[in-house]
Amino acid sequence: MVFKKMMRAFGVGGPSVDTVLANPNTRPGLTLDGQVKITGGDHDVTIEQVVLGLVTRVESEHGDGFVEFHRVPVAGGFQLRKGEQRDLPFSFPVPWETPITHVYGQRLHGMTMGLRTELAVAKAVDKGDLDEVAVHPLPAQERILDAFAQLGFRFKNADLEHGGIYGVRQQLPFYQEIEFFPPPQYAGGINEVEVTFIADPSGVEVILEFDKRGGFLTAGHDAYGRFRVSHAEADTANWTSVVESWVSEAAGRYQGLRSGHGGFPGGHGGHGGYGAFGGGHGHHGHVRRGHGMGMGGMAAGVAGGIVGGMVLGEVAEEVFEDDGGDFEE
Structure with missing residues (x-):
């Protein structure tokens, strides 16, 4: 799974991010491996922090909402030159309590899970897009x-x-x-x-x-x-x-x-x-x-x-897009 997006918070000509997962399928206690590929825009910037986070939908007394429940920093504090390509490898640990989203290769109705890339530049933060993740049972x-x-x-x-x-x-x-x-x-x-x-x-x-x-x-x-x-x-x-x-x-x-x-x-x-x-x-x-x-x-x-008894839910990308990119912390 790959996503690529011009970072909204940094305006036209800012850096873009392309996050690539080696395999979007995982289990509790394993890892999600891949690379965050950052491409410089039309001017030099200082990347203050790159963070990955698992996001899912949780019900509460106040209704449904997206919650980021696990964050791991990938890198931070480096200069990104104009037009420079920087590849940041990562191995993201999946918490043992992470809920199951897929059984027998089919997504459970009601379950959505995504890996979000967050980039911070000059005190501006863009949470980017989400990559769908499939969590299979132990x-x-x-x-x-x-x-x-x-x-x-x-x-x-x-x-x-x-x-x-x-x-x-x-x-x-x-x-x-x-x-x-x-x-x-x-x-x-x-x-x-x-x-x-x-x-x-x-x-x-x-x-x-x-x-x-x-x-x-x-x-x-x-x-x-x-x-x-x-x-x-x-x-x-x-x-x-x-x-x-x-x-x-x-x-x-x-x-x-x-x-x-x-x-x-x-x-x-x-x-x-x-x-x-x-x-x-x-x-x-x-x-x-x-x-x-x-x-x-x-x-x-x-x-x-x-x-056979599952009613498959919406495609995760559609769920996340409809949400408009705003998630509860």
């Missing part, structure tokens, strides 16, 4: 999403919510929710399932929220589960069986919900322990919003189970 994340698809869950929506999850250590000021509709065998007890991944260098924290239907004399409520898997253990478990046990317990197939401590039925203790499901509200400390979309069918199998 192996553990992918195995769990596969398991939901194998069980017949259909993708509903993905979004980013401002705030934190109670009891979970987070570095970023938001978290991702990947929402699924249940298959027919669970539809009588569950309205939907929300999956949140919080990754770090040693593993992935997985938070599950089940929106449970009410019964004849009982009100509907939410059930929550939390567990952790190390990166090394991603390929060691039968994830379809493990996820099925979580869903079955949440749906009340194992003598109802547990409100105390303990493990999931059928769980594997070697994965650091699985927290029990509990009922209640306000687990994430915010007011939830519904963003249900229609479903579409594509290929069969696991990929079809997830990708």
Whole structure:
């Protein structure tokens, strides 16, 4: 992916920037590598700073907005001569908690992610354009999403919510929710399932929220589960069986919900322990919003189970262009 743009803040004849990513595809914990190519204008200037930043759309109580959540300086404090070409290589670290934007090569509806180049000259700052970035799941994340698809869950929506999850250590000021509709065998007890991944260098924290239907004399409520898997253990478990046990317990197939401590039925203790499901509200400390979309069918199998249920969003370039280049810091 390449973008080239005359920097607005510096007027006609100012420097231009051409940012080239070697590969726009990445995963949490990896890097985005490339070069920032700066071309001098019709006069000498002093480049005070060149900064790269990851930008995404986050929901909050005040509505949707673009947020830059990770910044890395590339260079600063050098003279750029008239017409001079300066190439600045970079290796941009992608935070472990960076949300997933693509699964099986398809962009999740509701997700946008871009790498922004910011250039500062003589106290004027231009934030330039955005290069679309595709963040693919870690192996553990992918195995769990596969398991939901194998069980017949259909993708509903993905979004980013401002705030934190109670009891979970987070570095970023938001978290991702990947929402699924249940298959027919669970539809009588569950309205939907929300999956949140919080990754770090040693593993992935997985938070599950089940929106449970009410019964004849009982009100509907939410059930929550939390567990952790190390990166090394991603390929060691039968994830379809493990996820099925979580869903079955949440749906009340194992003598109802547990409100105390303990493990999931059928769980594997070697994965650091699985927290029990509990009922209640306000687990994430915010007011939830519904963003249900229609479903579409594509290929069969696991990929079809997830990708086939996705409604692909707008092309990221169009989203960023429509925004007019103004982003919330």
